[in-house]
Amino acid sequence: MATAENVLKPDFGAQRKHFIFEPHHDELRESIRRFVLKELTPHAEEWEETTFPDSVFHRMGELGFLGLSVPEQYGGQGGDYYANLVLAEELTRAESGGLAMGVAVHTDMATPPILAFGTEEQRQRYLTPAMRGEKIACLGITEPDAGSDVSGIKTRAVRDGDEYVINGSKTYITNGHRADYIVLVTKTDPEAGYDGFTLFLVDMDLPGVIRERKLVKLGMHSSDTALLAFQDVRVPADAVLGTVGKGFYHIMWELQGERLIGAAGCVAGAQHVFEKTLQYAQERTAFGRQIGKFQVTRHKFAEMATKIESARQMVYVTAWRFVNGEYPVREISMAKLHSARVAVEVADECIQIHGGAGYMKEYGVERVWRDMRLNRIGAGTDEIMLDVIGRSYGL
Numbered sequence: 001m002a003t004a005e006n007v008l009k010p011d012f013g014a015q016r017k018h019f020i021f022e023p024h025h026d027e028l029r030e031s032i033r034r035f036v037l038k039e040l041t042p043h044a045e046e047w048e049e050t051t052f053p054d055s056v057f058h059r060m061g062e063l064g065f066l067g068l069s070v071p072e073q074y075g076g077q078g079g080d081y082y083a084n085l086v087l088a089e090e091l092t093r094a095e096s097g098g099l100a101m102g103v104a105v106h107t108d109m110a111t112p113p114i115l116a117f118g119t120e121e122q123r124q125r126y127l128t129p130a131m132r133g134e135k136i137a138c139l140g141i142t143e144p145d146a147g148s149d150v151s152g153i154k155t156r157a158v159r160d161g162d163e164y165v166i167n168g169s170k171t172y173i174t175n176g177h178r179a180d181y182i183v184l185v186t187k188t189d190p191e192a193g194y195d196g197f198t199l200f201l202v203d204m205d206l207p208g209v210i211r212e213r214k215l216v217k218l219g220m221h222s223s224d225t226a227l228l229a230f231q232d233v234r235v236p237a238d239a240v241l242g243t244v245g246k247g248f249y250h251i252m253w254e255l256q257g258e259r260l261i262g263a264a265g266c267v268a269g270a271q272h273v274f275e276k277t278l279q280y281a282q283e284r285t286a287f288g289r290q291i292g293k294f295q296v297t298r299h300k301f302a303e304m305a306t307k308i309e310s311a312r313q314m315v316y317v318t319a320w321r322f323v324n325g326e327y328p329v330r331e332i333s334m335a336k337l338h339s340a341r342v343a344v345e346v347a348d349e350c351i352q353i354h355g356g357a358g359y360m361k362e363y364g365v366e367r368v369w370r371d372m373r374l375n376r377i378g379a380g381t382d383e384i385m386l387d388v389i390g391r392s393y394g395l
């Protein structure tokens with residue numbers, strides 16, 4: 001309640017009581033942060049050159065960070081979805097966008113469909129070891145000729161007795177070189193439109209699975225990105241994940257979680273580079289004063305902070321709705337679109353505030369811009385998000 005005393009001075013440093021995070025989330029945040037700062041961040045530079053090692057998955061599995069919201073019977077921690085947001089946020093402190101992405105593909109993109117649609121046997125065989133960090137997962141949707149238009153994929157799975165034979169190609173696949181298995185989107189009935197898709201769980205060491213090429217990228221250098229080929233790959237009929245013919249709907253559901261977690265990472269990444277730049281603006285001087293004290297710079301920070309806060313609120317409110325049983329596709333698309341744009345704009349402004357230092361690799365700000373730039377493309381481009389939002393109004 002407002003009193004004469006507490007309205008005197010705005011409390012900018014207040015630890016706000018949070019509407020989604022509880023004390024146990026704060027404890028989790030602390031423990032993930034300790035791990036990230038001690039075991040990941042010091043290697044950020046090195047992993048830009050080498051990609052991050054598989055041991056990161058093993059270690060995170062050991063610490064219980066890979067299955068935060070997965071039931072304990074499948075090797076998880078039995079927490080709620082907000083725990084995944086905490087992980088996505090804290091991983092940005094590793095200062096390695098590629099690492100955060102590689103882990104998120106494993107935890108929030110490739111494995112949730114196994115929990116949601118998998119059989120008990122599939123969960124034990126693929127989900128449990130993934131949560132323990134013993135198996136690494138990747139997700140194969142995009143193809144050389146079809147990205148935004150998922151319905152245009154050509155990878156075929158044809159039934160042959162008790163097996164399916166898979167032929168096709170997938171590209172830009174994160175973790176594609178290191179993965180033990182792939183959640184693969186295929187067409188089983190090209191005549192059936194949206195009802196002709198089927199997901200498969202495919203072991204990456206099967207004959208005919210070819211890791212063709214490591215792709216070289218603008219950013220996210222610490223992640224591996226693969227071009228994959230599938231040539232007469234034979235899988236048993238029980239490798240089908242979910243329902244035959246319902247793969248398109250399964251993967252559209254998966255994309256919602258992927259977009260929301262990506263949005264959370266964008267907000268946290270923007271916040272992190274904002275804080276680094278704030279410190280720089282307080283230390284760097286020009287014309288006899290801190291650059292942060294120029295009104296133009298102060299306003300840049302104000303603009304950035306406002307954008308970040310607006311994106312954060314969208315992510316949290318949308319996550320709250322998601323957790324409370326709604327399926328807010330329009331708002332997830334908005335949160336994804338807005339957060340990705342904000343992250344890129346903030347990173348760009350932070351380069352500007354750093355001046356020449358912002359252009360130098362050693363300050364790590366240019367890396368944030370390069371890494372963040374992906375978010376306007378991956379998991380659905382800005383244009384596709386706008387289309388989803390626009391169509392939701394019946395247009």
Ligand SMILES: Cc1cc2nc3c(=O)[nH]c(=O)nc-3n(C[C@H](O)[C@H](O)[C@H](O)COP(=O)(O)OP(=O)(O)OC[C@H]3O[C@@H](n4cnc5c(N)ncnc54)[C@H](O)[C@@H]3O)c2cc1C
Pocket residue numbers: 105138139140141142146147148149171172173174175217220225374377378379380381382383384387
């Ligand atoms: C580093 C990286 C990692 C990735 N990881 C994975 C992964 O692990 N698994 C996976 O399956 N995929 C992954 N992707 C693929 C990513 O999701 C796609 O690149 C993305 O969905 C866009 O598809 P596209 O590249 O084929 O672009 P296209 O679909 O060819 O689009 C090209 C341009 O056309 C625009 N466009 C297309 N359709 C429309 C439309 N209807 N209206 C308006 N504009 C339109 C797009 O917005 C874009 O600007 C990754 C991509 C990158 C770059």
